[in-house]
Amino acid sequence: MSKHDYISDGSPASSRTTVESLRERPRAKVLIIGGGINGVGTFRDLALQGVDVALVERGDYCQGASGASSHMIHGGIRYLENGEFRLVKESVTERNGLLRLAPHYVKPLKTTIPIFSTFSGVLAAPLRFLTHKQHGTPKERGAFGGTVPRHEFKGRTKALQELPRLNPGVKYTATYFDASVHNPERLTLDVLQDGQKAAGGNGTARAANYVSVTGIGDEGVQLRDELTGEMFSFTADVIVNTTGAWVDLTNEALGSPSQFMGGTKGSHIVLDHPALFDACQGSEIFFEHTDGRIVLIYPMGDRVLVGTTDIRADMDEDAVCTDEEITYFFDLIKHVFPDITITRESIVYSFAGVRPLPRDDAEHPGFVSRDYRIEHGDREIAGTNVPVLSLVGGKWTTFRALSEHMTNDVLTILGHKRKISTAKLPIGGGADFPPTETDIQAWIARRVSDDLDAARVEGLLTRYGTRATDVITYLAAGEDRILHSTRELSLREIEFMVRHEQIGHLIDVLIRRTSLAFRGLVTAELLTELAQALAGPLGWDTARVAQEITHAQDVLRRFHGVPVHSPIS
Ligand SMILES: Cc1cc2nc3c(=O)[nH]c(=O)nc-3n(C[C@H](O)[C@H](O)[C@H](O)COP(=O)(O)OP(=O)(O)OC[C@H]3O[C@@H](n4cnc5c(N)ncnc54)[C@H](O)[C@@H]3O)c2cc1C
Numbered sequence: 001m002s003k004h005d006y007i008s009d010g011s012p013a014s015s016r017t018t019v020e021s022l023r024e025r026p027r028a029k030v031l032i033i034g035g036g037i038n039g040v041g042t043f044r045d046l047a048l049q050g051v052d053v054a055l056v057e058r059g060d061y062c063q064g065a066s067g068a069s070s071h072m073i074h075g076g077i078r079y080l081e082n083g084e085f086r087l088v089k090e091s092v093t094e095r096n097g098l099l100r101l102a103p104h105y106v107k108p109l110k111t112t113i114p115i116f117s118t119f120s121g122v123l124a125a126p127l128r129f130l131t132h133k134q135h136g137t138p139k140e141r142g143a144f145g146g147t148v149p150r151h152e153f154k155g156r157t158k159a160l161q162e163l164p165r166l167n168p169g170v171k172y173t174a175t176y177f178d179a180s181v182h183n184p185e186r187l188t189l190d191v192l193q194d195g196q197k198a199a200g201g202n203g204t205a206r207a208a209n210y211v212s213v214t215g216i217g218d219e220g221v222q223l224r225d226e227l228t229g230e231m232f233s234f235t236a237d238v239i240v241n242t243t244g245a246w247v248d249l250t251n252e253a254l255g256s257p258s259q260f261m262g263g264t265k266g267s268h269i270v271l272d273h274p275a276l277f278d279a280c281q282g283s284e285i286f287f288e289h290t291d292g293r294i295v296l297i298y299p300m301g302d303r304v305l306v307g308t309t310d311i312r313a314d315m316d317e318d319a320v321c322t323d324e325e326i327t328y329f330f331d332l333i334k335h336v337f338p339d340i341t342i343t344r345e346s347i348v349y350s351f352a353g354v355r356p357l358p359r360d361d362a363e364h365p366g367f368v369s370r371d372y373r374i375e376h377g378d379r380e381i382a383g384t385n386v387p388v389l390s391l392v393g394g395k396w397t398t399f400r401a402l403s404e405h406m407t408n409d410v411l412t413i414l415g416h417k418r419k420i421s422t423a424k425l426p427i428g429g430g431a432d433f434p435p436t437e438t439d440i441q442a443w444i445a446r447r448v449s450d451d452l453d454a455a456r457v458e459g460l461l462t463r464y465g466t467r468a469t470d471v472i473t474y475l476a477a478g479e480d481r482i483l484h485s486t487r488e489l490s491l492r493e494i495e496f497m498v499r500h501e502q503i504g505h506l507i508d509v510l511i512r513r514t515s516l517a518f519r520g521l522v523t524a525e526l527l528t529e530l531a532q533a534l535a536g537p538l539g540w541d542t543a544r545v546a547q548e549i550t551h552a553q554d555v556l557r558r559f560h561g562v563p564v565h566s567p568i569s
Pocket of ligand 1: 033034035036037038039040056057058059060061062063064065066067068069070071072073074211212213214242243244245246250253265266267308352353354355356391393394395396397398
């Protein structure tokens with residue numbers, strides 16, 4: 001089994017209305033293949049321009065590279081080393097934009113670089129840049145509204161005062177502010193829902209997960225409903241291939257093979273380790289490891305994220321974090337915090353993904369260009385020549401700008417004019433998000449009721465941004481109960497997710513609608529209770545509930561290194 005091709009007995013029509021609509025009206029102006037952040041971003045932009053657009057994702061949204069990133073929305077100053085100035089400029093602009101447009105999920109990130117040797121190595125260029133900036137105009141500071149301190153250099157003594165467990169061999173530290181995305185999976189959903197909302201329910205912005213492109217037939221592109229196994233054809237005037245590291249495989253399925261991609265695998269582990277967490281003092285530790293790679297130790301919530309590797313990927317194999325990579329991570333922690341001992345028991349979750357990088361024969365994968373390009377091709381489909389646009393590359397940070405470029409290319413082909421720019425449009429639950437901690441507390445206080453205490457309202461605001469208002473209204477409209485196995489979810493909230501968030505499998509809720517798996521909070525009891533809670537609204541029978549539990553256990557064990565023992569029945 002791969003995590004992509006699990007076929008079940010089928011789910012009720014109610015959860016698959018979009019798939020039905022794709023079957024009933026099997027054409028659109030644009031078909032986007034791939035529901036990672038770049039496909040979804042392009043979907044939103046095209047829908048906002050009033051273009052009839054359909055998107056299909058073979059698994060769940062954000063299950064590819066978009067769900068495997070280091071969570072950084074970064075200015076990308078390290079790309080200065082590769083001379084990628086265009087990308088750096090765009091990344092800084094986009095990072096600053098996302099801090100304003102999606103403040104519910106994108107937050108400033110304090111980053112500290114410990115330096116052990118001299119101004120050489122991969123981080124030399126960024127450091128020279130920072131040093132230079134230190135004496136120049138701190139242009140970037142304005143982006144944070146002047147509320148975030150600028151970069152700072154500290155000598156050994158001060159650095160060790162601030163981070164006492166740091167390797168005493170440190171020469172100095174550099175600290176600056178970047179940004180991070182706390183909930184990439186939910187941000188992807190927000191972008192998707194913005195697109196659906198833009199079409200105002202008129203059926204011109206249709207997106208379906210668990211639908212894959214499998215090939216091409218006489219009547220169009222062949223689609224397969226991955227929940228039922230049913231096949232159907234679909235046609236469009238333009239095809240957008242945003243299948244990330246799978247772009248070449250998708251083009252092959254479309255009958256026009258390409259050799260654009262040369263992805264590299266990167267893994268991460270998530271640790272429950274209070275001493276390591278404290279040692280970071282709230283800062284992401286970003287540094288050059290002894291092998292010259294840039295790696296990170298990043299306290300997130302009450303866990304610590306450690307990554308990442310950069311290994312040429314074999315697309316025939318599933319990307320998983322290997323034992324060897326875990327040893328590498330332990331090594332890099334030892335390098336920075338030599339007196340902290342980590343054992344495998346502290347790992348609560350691991351994940352891996354393939355970066356959709358352009359094909360390149362560079363000896364060191366870390367030096368492959370991180371910039372993106374759009375390849376234009378065409379393919380005869382159902383008797384017509386159809387332009388096929390393939391995205392090669394494209395980081396999380398730059399998804400909005402990339403989507404704008406892709407949309408502009410599509411609009412040119414269709415002969416349409418852009419109606420609206422996404423540069424200043426708030427994203428989903430980022431709209432009217434309370435800007436300060438005081439405003440956040442006031443927002444929460446206004447929504448506390450007999451049924452919802454402050455902690456629960458805060459949890460909803462964190463999960464949905466200001467879209468939490470819709471959830472709260474939904475919760476209040478019927479009888480509700482918090483699950484026994486987690487204080488974070490209630491029966492009606494799960495029902496809300498089923499209605500609005502296209503849940504195909506139990507695992508979607510654990511990994512992508514919530515962060516329960518990431519934080520290592522999945523228990524056998526939770527699996528059972530959640531599967532039973534989903535069963536009603538999704539129409540699952542007992543056999544399907546059992547199947548979903550086994551499937552979730554399998555995915556957690558094989559792809560995330562999490563053993564969850566069978567529920568006691
Ligand atoms: C380890 C790692 C760390 C990273 N860290 C960062 C970071 O800190 N900051 C940053 O900005 N970027 C980072 N990136 C890069 C970033 O995550 C990716 O470049 C970005 O998410 C790519 O998005 P995408 O939509 O193009 O591709 P993907 O997210 O991979 O989406 C492609 C989708 O296409 C689907 N698909 C494939 N074949 C088919 C088919 N036949 N039919 C239908 N659907 C199909 C897949 O299921 C997948 O969901 C990182 C990437 C990795 C792997």
